[in-house]
Amino acid sequence: MTENMGSNKITEADIAIKVEGVYKDFNLPHEINQSLKQRLLSPLKKTSIEKQHALKDVSFEIKKGEFFGIVGRNGSGKSTLLKVLAQIYVPTKGSVTINGSLTPFIELGVGFNPELTGRENIYMNGAMLGFSKKEVNAMYDEVVQFAELEKFMDQKLKNYSSGMQVRLAFSIAIRAKTDILLIDEVLAVGDSNFQRKCYRTFNELKEEGKTIVFVSHNMADVERYCDRVVVLDGGNQLATCEPSEAKVRYFQLNDSSQKSKKESSSRNKFVRWGSGEFITDKVQTIKSSGKTSSRFSIGEDIGIKMSFSNISLGDNQDLVVGLNITGEKNENVIGPNTRNVKLNSSMRELVLWFKNPNLNNGTYSISVTVFDPSFTQQFDSIERPTSFSVSGDTTEGGLVIMDNLFEVIK
Amino acid sequence: MSEFKTLVSNLFSKRNKALLRELVVTDFKLRYQNSALGYAWSLLKPLGMFGVLYVVFTQIFRFGDDIQNFPVYLLLGIVLWTFFIEATGGALQSIVARGDLIRKISFPKYIIVISGTISAFINFLLSLMIVLLFATITGVDFGPQILFMPLLILELYLFSLGVGLMLAALFVNFRDLSHIWEVLMQAAFYAVPIIYPLKLLIDNYSGTLAKIVMLNPISQILQDMRFSMVTDTSLTTFSVVQKPIAYTPYILTFVVLILGGMYFRAKSRYFAEQT
Numbered sequence: 001m002t003e004n005m006g007s008n009k010i011t012e013a014d015i016a017i018k019v020e021g022v023y024k025d026f027n028l029p030h031e032i033n034q035s036l037k038q039r040l041l042s043p044l045k046k047t048s049i050e051k052q053h054a055l056k057d058v059s060f061e062i063k064k065g066e067f068f069g070i071v072g073r074n075g076s077g078k079s080t081l082l083k084v085l086a087q088i089y090v091p092t093k094g095s096v097t098i099n100g101s102l103t104p105f106i107e108l109g110v111g112f113n114p115e116l117t118g119r120e121n122i123y124m125n126g127a128m129l130g131f132s133k134k135e136v137n138a139m140y141d142e143v144v145q146f147a148e149l150e151k152f153m154d155q156k157l158k159n160y161s162s163g164m165q166v167r168l169a170f171s172i173a174i175r176a177k178t179d180i181l182l183i184d185e186v187l188a189v190g191d192s193n194f195q196r197k198c199y200r201t202f203n204e205l206k207e208e209g210k211t212i213v214f215v216s217h218n219m220a221d222v223e224r225y226c227d228r229v230v231v232l233d234g235g236n237q238l239a240t241c242e243p244s245e246a247k248v249r250y251f252q253l254n255d256s257s258q259k260s261k262k263e264s265s266s267r268n269k270f271v272r273w274g275s276g277e278f279i280t281d282k283v284q285t286i287k288s289s290g291k292t293s294s295r296f297s298i299g300e301d302i303g304i305k306m307s308f309s310n311i312s313l314g315d316n317q318d319l320v321v322g323l324n325i326t327g328e329k330n331e332n333v334i335g336p337n338t339r340n341v342k343l344n345s346s347m348r349e350l351v352l353w354f355k356n357p358n359l360n361n362g363t364y365s366i367s368v369t370v371f372d373p374s375f376t377q378q379f380d381s382i383e384r385p386t387s388f389s390v391s392g393d394t395t396e397g398g399l400v401i402m403d404n405l406f407e408v409i410k
Numbered sequence: 411m412s413e414f415k416t417l418v419s420n421l422f423s424k425r426n427k428a429l430l431r432e433l434v435v436t437d438f439k440l441r442y443q444n445s446a447l448g449y450a451w452s453l454l455k456p457l458g459m460f461g462v463l464y465v466v467f468t469q470i471f472r473f474g475d476d477i478q479n480f481p482v483y484l485l486l487g488i489v490l491w492t493f494f495i496e497a498t499g500g501a502l503q504s505i506v507a508r509g510d511l512i513r514k515i516s517f518p519k520y521i522i523v524i525s526g527t528i529s530a531f532i533n534f535l536l537s538l539m540i541v542l543l544f545a546t547i548t549g550v551d552f553g554p555q556i557l558f559m560p561l562l563i564l565e566l567y568l569f570s571l572g573v574g575l576m577l578a579a580l581f582v583n584f585r586d587l588s589h590i591w592e593v594l595m596q597a598a599f600y601a602v603p604i605i606y607p608l609k610l611l612i613d614n615y616s617g618t619l620a621k622i623v624m625l626n627p628i629s630q631i632l633q634d635m636r637f638s639m640v641t642d643t644s645l646t647t648f649s650v651v652q653k654p655i656a657y658t659p660y661i662l663t664f665v666v667l668i669l670g671g672m673y674f675r676a677k678s679r680y681f682a683e684q685t
Contacts, residue, residue: 127432
């Protein structure tokens with residue numbers, strides 16, 4: 001295990017949650033065979049069941065008073081892990097030991113019923129969290145006040161906005177008198193004012209020495225609160241580490257997946273048309289050093305490198321390559337072409353340079369079309385096979401930056 | 411035995427009591443929400459149903475002319491059967507219907523089934539009070555045997571709960587069960603002496619058939635209740651079947667409850683993934 005913290009020896013009593021070699025498999029039947037008739041008519045026929053391994057050999061320890069994060073991309077097993085910790089799922093293999101009382105909720109507002117009023121829902125949700133009616137009575141005013149919903153308590157929940165529902169749910173949830181809290185993506189909703197309130201509450205809970213397990217996509221939140229983080233990918237435990245290291249791992253994950261997505265998309269996903277006699281194989285952006293990159297800072301030279309194949313066009317046929325650089329809203333930014341360069345079909349590689357470009361912050365896509373010299377026939381046109389981003393420190397808006405000068409007249 | 415103790419103490423733990431209470435109260439609130447007469451319906455509905463049945467079975471089909479207090483006798487049967495249908499049918503759907511809860515929070519799942527049967531049970535008690543009122547008005551002479559009623563009500567509840575637990579757990583995997591159960595109950599309605607007197611069976615068919623019918627807990631409870639509350643001339647399991655075998659329905663009640671509870675417990679670990 002990676003979390004031996006130097007000289008601080010961890011004793012059993014300091015551990016809030018101990019996860020040892022946890023595996024979780026789900027059986028996904030290919031053809032859902034849930035009717036008795038099917039079973040009776042073909043009792044011997046085995047349904048083809050696909051085992052989905054949601055968690056593979058996950059082990060870690062969460063110390064008491066720790067703010068522990070679980071991060072990973074969609075489908076990485078985060079929520080499954082949280083549900084295993086919350087004892088909603090039984091692990092297929094391995095064990096989870098909980099030391100202390102645990103708030104059993106995973107999501108805010110469990111048991112909320114849209115047909116009941118806010119008041120009634122407080123009692124319902126309170127019961128879910130283990131409060132008796134008396135206890136809810138005692139904390140009722142506090143809950144309503146914190147949620148800032150004094151005027152709405154006798155309205156049905158279905159008439160609440162989603163933000164109001166979350167506020168109400170959160171106000172009840174944080175009153176759970178347990179040692180360990182499990183929180184799944186709460187801060188995604190609510191306005192900034194309420195989010196600040198949540199932050200304050202988290203800090204308070206942390207100071208009270210409660211153990212908090214927090215699942216999030218948002219690395220900024222994770223970095224701000226968590227003492228340690230487990231990074232999951234495809235059910236595997238990639239690392240159990242400090243948030244700063246987890247951040248690096250997490251962005252690597254996202255990067256590599258985007259890269260593979262882009263590669264597959266450059267093969268077949270983008271829109272393409274034309275006669276196909278002369279085609280564009282590859283479009284990449286490069287720096288002035290010649291290195292492939294898709295990230296540029298403002299004013300940095302941008303090169304667009306294209307390679308082509310001649311499929312059935314005769315030798316030395318004249319052609320023109322036209323490019324279109326579009327912004328995030330698909331608006332045309334620049335549309336250069338090679339009319340003045342005189343290209344012919346023996347050409348295989350071409351670089352278009354933008355020297356000291358005036359492009360502002362943003363993501364730009366490239367489309368490439370190969371025409372005959374009169375622009376009447378398109379040999380090949382590919383729409384947005386690749387894109388690049390420009391970033392820099394500026395307060396100016398718009399797609400381009402131009403030298404500007406303000407003069408005070410009066 | 412110690413497991414049984416923890417089960418009982420869990421059942422009455424603070425959290426579970428609060429949860430059970432909220433589930434039952436919510437169920438009641440939602441059932442009568444937006445209706446002008448509200449809770450009054452929980453009394454008006456059985457009252458209306460009684461009216462219809464009373465007319466049909468005392469004026470048109472006169473099965474029970476030779477039975478003392480036949481209207482009350484009949485109503486008691488209908489009330490009991492309505493409870494059994496409501497409790498088991500509700501329990502059957504309960505786990506699947508509450509899937510959203512089960513997938514998000516860890517709590518003893520039997521609370522869901524119990525809350526469903528308790529809602530039906532409250533309706534049953536209200537209806538029973540109307541039957542009692544009706545009996546008083548029509549001049550039924552209550553004897554000391556009415557003291558058996560609480561025990562019989564308890565037996566009825568436990569049997570229904572046992573069946574309900576088993577159905578609820580089975581339904582998670584076999585969704586055909588709801589339809590099968592409905593048809594089965596339709597048949598059972600006529601297999602149990604609810605709208606016809608047991609004596610009809612003995613007179614027109616054979617004593618053996620009556621004996622078989624009287625061995626199931628529902629028939630036994632029904633006839634015992636009639637004996638205890640309507641007329642002591644009612645035939646009971648003991649008056650139809652000879653001694654050791656006559657205990658069968660009572661034993662069956664506990665066997666069903668224990669088996670249902672055990673099966674439910676074993677299956678409940680995986681409800682969160684299967685509902």
